[in-house]
Amino acid sequence: MPKKLALTVLCTGMLMIILDVTIVNVALPAIQHDLGFSQSGLAWVINAYLIPFGSLLLLAGRIGDLVSRRGVFIGGLILFTVASAACGLADNPTMLIAARFVQGIGGAATSAVILGMIVTMFPGPREQARAIGVYSFVASAGGAVGLLLGGILTEAVNWHWIFFVNVPVGSVTVAAARRFLPYDRSVPSGRRGVDLAGAALITGALMTTVYTIVSPGGPTRTVSLAAVAAALMIGFVIREATAASPLIPLRVFRSRSLTGANLAQLLSAAGMFGTFFVGVLYAQHVLGYDALRIGLSFLPVTVVMGGLSLRYTDRLIARFGARRLVITGLALIAAGLTFFARVPVDGRYLTDVLPAMLLLGLGGGMAFPALAALAMGEATPDDAGLASGVFNTTAQVGSALGLAVLATLSSGRYASLRAGGVPDVLAQTGGYRLAFLTAAALALAGLAVIVTALRTPVDSRELVTV
Known part of the structure; x- marks a missing residue:
């Protein structure tokens, strides 16, 4: 029971961090209207969070190894909670962007050490696979949950509450972390200083x-x-x-499983996160959905991914191995994104959107827990925080890459079609199709990495060597 409570605390902290990456998306129009953001300045509501988040994960993970993962987790969560309150209180663009930057710092510190704590708390292969499955579900499906929660809060109250909701949740999680997370040694043996x-x-x-x-x-x-x-x-x-x-012993990259899993994570995260962003735009501008309906439309991804990650993925890893599961999952993700690439102007949810959502949920539920297992499989106790930081860094840099690349391609294609005299809605749809097709190519590139770099399957019984 103490282990389960500790895992719940860690995953709650991770959920808060991941939610904040996407929960803002559906509230952007309301934020722009209330605070007077320009169109170009509005992007910095997201970018101000992603820049410190993606930049500081490695450093935070290593500090956790050298000082205390528990301390880094709690300190980051406190900073994130305080910054969330400042975001909710923001009454001008400068204050909101500054608070979002601080949120990113706290988010990096909190999330960087979570996987490292999980692999040390759950040393058995089966229990570790199950714990990583729970973590991966939260980390992957949290983006879709963020869209739903953002829509509910924006429609029912106002955009300020997408930040205020973190304050009570963060406060309770900090208190629970102080009680249930195990203490770790202050300095690993043989290591001194940063x-x-x-x-x-x-x-x-x-x-x-x-x-x-x-x-x-x-x-x-x-x-x-x-x-x-x-x-x-x-x-x-x-x-x-x-x-x-x-700070990062280069020897850790000699591990094919660590290096291959992280490269595949970089590519697949770029496709998945960018798709959430472009999918929101398609639902809003082409299908005419409001914030709440947008959130509900992405709910199947969360439900399917959660069902697999929480109940079945650990068994599948134990039976078939992590590599095979990653290959199957990434193939399903690529199929879902390819299906998305055919979205019509007069699309219907049940026939044109839902099938893609189900494929993404199935693929994500298989691929992401197995990728985490591959990445963390050869981590020693002293390097677990580092491996966790590397894995989270590739996910966040991949997310930023996907957002930038897909948004740029989409807007460029839209501008080109409009210049050629194509009606506005048709031009927008053409831009979104190109973005979805590119996202599918990214998922296939991640699949190619696993197939070529990890030709020899990693036995599920060798996923943990701590």
Whole structure:
């Protein structure tokens, strides 16, 4: 029972963080109207959260390894809860964007150490697979839940409550974490201090990369920022190869399962998260759905994914192995996204949207828990927080990448069709189709990584070596 309570606390914290990535989407029109955001400035309500979130996960995970994962989780959750209250109280764009940035910092600290705590609390292969399945459901389906909750709160009350709801939930979760999460040792054996130079380099590289992705500009600006990010990343690799106590020991990337699972996670997260964003736009601008109906339309993804992740995925991993489950799941995700790519202007939910939702739910329920199992399978107790931070980082950077790429392709295709004289609704639909097709290609690329990089299946009994 104590383990189950601890897992509930960790997953509640993760749900709060993931919800905040998508819950804002359906409230953006209301936020723009009330606070006077420009169209370009409105994107920063999302970007201000994603930049620190995607940039600080590795650092937070390593600090958790070196100091205390429990302490980092609780501290991040407190910061996230306080920043949520500030977001709800915001009465101008500057205040909201600043509070969202702080939210991203707290979210990174909270989520970076969760997988590391799970693999150390649940050492048995079967119980760990089940625990990771619960975590993966929360992490993956939380995006769809966010759309539903955002729609309900925006329609029933107002957009401020998409942030205020975090305050009581966060306060209760902090109290429960202090009581139920086990204490971990302050400094792992043989490790002392934090590699500050490495931390600065990797954080700068990731922040520059995410900023370049979510805030595209002209070719000169983009190339310049990409060059800065590349230089910082090269400096980080050199630093980690020579540091006495590196922030990220490069040896961890010798694991094919860790490297392959993270690359597949990067690509599949780009497709899935970008699809949620573009799907909201299609439902709103083409189908004419209001905020609540948009949230309800994505509910099947959550229900199906939850049913698989919580009840069956651990058994499937134990029977067939994580690799086979990832392959099947990513194939189903690609099929769902390809089905989405045929959406018509006069689409009907039951025939044109629901089948894709069901395929995405089935694929996500299989693929994401199995990817987490592959990524964490060879993590030692001292490196569990690092492996967790790496896995979460690839998910969040992938999400930012997917959002930027799919939104850019969609708007570019729309502009091109409109310039050619295509009616507005037809042009919008054409843009969304291209975005969905690109998302399917990303999922297939993730599938190709697993098939080629992990040719030898990883035995489910070897998923945990701690």
